[in-house]
Amino acid sequence: MTSSDLWDEDAAARYDTTSAEMFAPHVLDPAVDFLARLAGAGPALEFAIGTGRVAVPLAARGVRVSGIELSQPMVDQLRRKVSAEEVPVVVGDMATATVSGEFSLVYVAWNSIGNLRTQDEQVRCFQNAARHLVPGGRFVIELWVPGIRRFPPGQSAVPFAVTDRHVGFDTYDMVTQQGTSHHYRRLDDGTTRYGASNFRYIWPAECDLMARLAGLVLEQRVADWAQTPFTSDSESHISVWRKPMDSVGS
Numbered sequence: 001m002t003s004s005d006l007w008d009e010d011a012a013a014r015y016d017t018t019s020a021e022m023f024a025p026h027v028l029d030p031a032v033d034f035l036a037r038l039a040g041a042g043p044a045l046e047f048a049i050g051t052g053r054v055a056v057p058l059a060a061r062g063v064r065v066s067g068i069e070l071s072q073p074m075v076d077q078l079r080r081k082v083s084a085e086e087v088p089v090v091v092g093d094m095a096t097a098t099v100s101g102e103f104s105l106v107y108v109a110w111n112s113i114g115n116l117r118t119q120d121e122q123v124r125c126f127q128n129a130a131r132h133l134v135p136g137g138r139f140v141i142e143l144w145v146p147g148i149r150r151f152p153p154g155q156s157a158v159p160f161a162v163t164d165r166h167v168g169f170d171t172y173d174m175v176t177q178q179g180t181s182h183h184y185r186r187l188d189d190g191t192t193r194y195g196a197s198n199f200r201y202i203w204p205a206e207c208d209l210m211a212r213l214a215g216l217v218l219e220q221r222v223a224d225w226a227q228t229p230f231t232s233d234s235e236s237h238i239s240v241w242r243k244p245m246d247s248v249g250s
């Protein structure tokens with residue numbers, strides 16, 4: 001049983017359109033470059049692979065990519081792009097599901113680890129990543145830094161998109177580290193569609209502790225896929241943890 005929201009058929013069918021800016025070459029190419037370099041000659045495993053936004057171009061670079069994904073409708077969308085032979089996927093929970101084989105790279109893109117909404121499950125996700133890695137292999141996450149610094153006293157929402165087609169804002173509960181992203185999208189027929197997704201936010205330091213619990217060691221932290229240095233003003237991070245060469249099975 002997972003705490004994650006389940007992405008249904010409707011959300012899956014609209015995903016590539018509503019996330020179009022995340023498919024833009026200037027967003028995707030640096031991510032694929034970064035991950036291809038870390039995978040090297042070895043296979044890669046994407047947790048929460050979705051419709052294959054990252055996995056499909058990574059596989060096109062010659063990296064053997066597998067996935068774990070909770071939502072069958074998201075996998076159905078992926079299957080419109082690549083076959084199960086090209087990019088095999090286990091439908092299951094990234095905190096617990098097992099894929100056969102060992103990987104030089106396990107990664108979770110675009111804040112998806114936050115879809116696990118308990119600390120226990122997030123810890124288990126790190127442990128599951130470590131379990132799938134060869135010694136010397138790497139676990140990479142792309143995650144925002146919680147936008148709490150933007151909250152003046154008394155304000156309960158932080159906008160992240162304000163255009164004539166899309167208004168999006170996050171609300172946070174500082175006690176439980178739970179958050180919700182709210183989206184109001186104007187449709188072509190003039191009506192507005194509301195959607196929300198829930199997450200548990202984590203700071204980089206909490207990620208490091210989860211990695212340590214999984215026997216992983218921090219190797220690199222940058223602000224984005226283009227490897228901009230990570231500073232106290234960074235709003236996101238790409239973190240790379242390594243499974244030590246001398247680690248025994250976890």
Ligand SMILES: C[S@@+](CC[C@H](N)C(=O)[O-])C[C@H]1O[C@@H](n2cnc3c(N)ncnc32)[C@H](O)[C@@H]1O
Nearest residue numbers: 004007048049050053070071093094109110115
């Ligand atoms: C924002 S989308 C990201 C998809 C893809 N990684 C990308 O970058 O486009 C989040 C994905 O996480 C999946 N997901 C949520 N909870 C999950 C879980 N516990 N295990 C595996 N996948 C999960 C959702 O079904 C959805 O496909």
